[in-house]
Each structure stands twice: as C-alpha cells, then as structure tokens.
Amino acid sequence: MGMVSTVKHEVKEVGLVTLYFFFCFGIFLTLMKLMLEAYEIEFYAFSKSLVGALIVAKVVVLLGKTRAGTRFDAHHSLGAAALYRTLVYSSCTFLVLFAEKMFHAFRESGLLGAAFMAVWEQKDFSLIFAKVICIGLAFMGYFLYRGIERRLGEGTLRRIVFSSP
Structure with missing residues (x-):
C-alpha cells in the first residue's frame, strides 16, 4: 500500500x-x-x-477494531451493543477528564491527597459529569449509526438519508 x-x-x-x-x-x-x-x-x-x-x-x-469495541456486535441487539460501547467509552472519558483535573491540581499542590481534595472541593465533578454526558450522547449517536450502517450494508444508510426520493 x-x-x-x-x-x-x-x-x-x-x-x-x-x-x-x-x-x-x-x-x-x-x-x-x-x-x-x-x-x-x-x-x-x-x-x-x-x-x-x-x-x-x-x-x-x-x-472499534479491538475485541472490546466489537464484543457485543454479533450476539446482542443493536441497542445493547451501542449502549455497551457508550458506557465503556464514557467511563474511559470520565477517567481521562478526572485524571486531567487531578494532574493540574497535583502540579499546584505537589501532593496526591491534596490534589484530590482540591478537585473535590472545587466541585469539578459536576463539570466532569456534564462533559461525560455530552460526549456520551455523541458516542451513542455514533454507535447507533455505525450499527445500523453495518446491518444495512456499507453506504446504504448514507444513501437513504442524503439522497432525494
């Protein structure tokens, strides 16, 4: 190639x-x-x-090319597979966003416990959860679209949505 x-x-x-x-x-x-x-x-x-x-x-x-990304595709409904992937990816998103907040707090304080308390006291969890919910909704939309696309055949859903009758 x-x-x-x-x-x-x-x-x-x-x-x-x-x-x-x-x-x-x-x-x-x-x-x-x-x-x-x-x-x-x-x-x-x-x-x-x-x-x-x-x-x-x-x-x-x-x-999407790993076992974790395709685990439920073959044996479960489209909705269950999309929900599984959304939950897994959203959990990873939460961990990354939390680690980012912890990293910044750790750089300021130099202590892990103090960094956690700083993140906790600043109520950064609300902002983290809001971001995770928004990103999770985007994940769910993508995984539902990809699942429907796979079941109908590559390009079929795109043609249905974007072509005139």
Missing part, C-alpha cells in the same frame, strides 16, 4: 468520524459558550472542538 493510498484510507476512515464528533462537540461547546456569556466569561469553542474531535475520532476508530 503506497503512501497516497494510505493517506486516502485514513482520511476516509477517520475524517468522517472526526467531522461527526467536531459537529457534536461544536454544538455542545457553543451552548456552553452561550451560557458562560451571561457571566461575561470568554471561552473559545472552535479549537477545543477540533482537538477533541481529532482525539476522540482516532480512539473510536482504533478501539
């Missing part, structure tokens, strides 16, 4: 997933920006949406 065909394959496989998550994160972060505007807090959603979409899309594509 040549360099050009590898790049084309990556763009096709990861690019569309990235666009989906960029769209979802863009909506969530724009809503967040609009809510924070009432308190006159500046917030830039575009870069966070783009970076988050690139990371999440690559992780979703890679994990």
Whole structure:
C-alpha cells in the first residue's frame, strides 16, 4: 500500500468520524459558550472542538477494531451493543477528564491527597459529569449509526438519508 493510498484510507476512515464528533462537540461547546456569556466569561469553542474531535475520532476508530469495541456486535441487539460501547467509552472519558483535573491540581499542590481534595472541593465533578454526558450522547449517536450502517450494508444508510426520493 503506497503512501497516497494510505493517506486516502485514513482520511476516509477517520475524517468522517472526526467531522461527526467536531459537529457534536461544536454544538455542545457553543451552548456552553452561550451560557458562560451571561457571566461575561470568554471561552473559545472552535479549537477545543477540533482537538477533541481529532482525539476522540482516532480512539473510536482504533478501539472499534479491538475485541472490546466489537464484543457485543454479533450476539446482542443493536441497542445493547451501542449502549455497551457508550458506557465503556464514557467511563474511559470520565477517567481521562478526572485524571486531567487531578494532574493540574497535583502540579499546584505537589501532593496526591491534596490534589484530590482540591478537585473535590472545587466541585469539578459536576463539570466532569456534564462533559461525560455530552460526549456520551455523541458516542451513542455514533454507535447507533455505525450499527445500523453495518446491518444495512456499507453506504446504504448514507444513501437513504442524503439522497432525494
């Protein structure tokens, strides 16, 4: 496989997933920006949406090729498989977001216990859970779409949705 065909394959496989998550994160972060505007807090959603979409899309594509990503596909309903994947990926999202908050708090305090208490006292869990819920909804939409797409045949659902009657 040549360099050009590898790049084309990556763009096709990861690019569309990235666009989906960029769209979802863009909506969530724009809503967040609009809510924070009432308190006159500046917030830039575009870069966070783009970076988050690139990371999440690559992780979703890679994990979709592992046993953990396809465990329920063959023997369970589409909804159960999508729910399983959403719960697994959302749990991982929670751990990553919590670790990020802990890392920043640890850099300030230098002690793990103090970092945990700082995260706990600042009520960062509410923000973490809000992010996990939003990202989890994006995951659920993606996994349902991919499951329906696989069952109907590659490209069938896209043609149904985007072609005129």
